[in-house]
Amino acid sequence: MHDHEESERLASYADVLAGELPGTWTSTYHPPGHTDDLHELTSRAWDMDLVAESLALHPLQHAAVLTRQDGAQLVVVDRHDGRDGLLVAALAPRSLPDEAYRGVGEPNGLALGDDPFVSAQQIASGLLPRYDTALARVRLHAAGVRPSQPDRVVLTWQPDGSLAASPVGKVAAAVLAANGFVEDQPDGIYRLSGDDTFAQARAVRETGQALKAQGIDTALQHPSGRIAPTSTHPTVAPATPVPAAPTASARRSP
Known part of the structure; x- marks a missing residue:
């Protein structure tokens, strides 16, 4: 039977984290018995390191979810290595297809000590930057925006x-x-409005010239089959295909 004190400890710890992390966060406790919720949290844990190992060996009995105002989420779970503290991991977004995760590394979680104030600092300086970078990349993929290389910027219609x-x-x-x-x-993502197509074409041309002066190539991508304005053709080149990688669902499995 689950210890009531452990439930109170995890819920209180998560409440403190929510108040100390940068930005606006809320905390939701998932108690024992919420089997479906706990199973979903396990499947969404975006980790291939110590949190994934722990979840594989110790199925969730309860958990706390921290949710940022923009929808980003972290899960806080028990630690089973004999030390005080808890574990925290990022949660993969529900709404994105597996294809969006191709080529994106997991923002692996952290082992936290028993001081939630110190833990909030560790999350802010360690996990959150990795998580925000991974989130941006999968959202770019989901939006059909091919990631740029260091010496090339891809513009996607x-x-x-x-x-x-x-x-x-x-x-x-x-x-x-x-x-x-x-x-x-x-x-x-950087976006350029298409309300004024002449202004848009001029901006693309000038952007290509400015990037070229910095040693950065520009490529146009047409996922919907749209034909780009002809005035942009002299300054940009077609994007080359990106090799496929294993799906995220396979990588996120413990």
């Missing part, structure tokens, strides 16, 4: 006529911003 780009460095990001692309937080 969207169904609404806008362009999306996923720069990998500060130089590319600065060039995009200077030419009318707006960063879409928290995904990290």
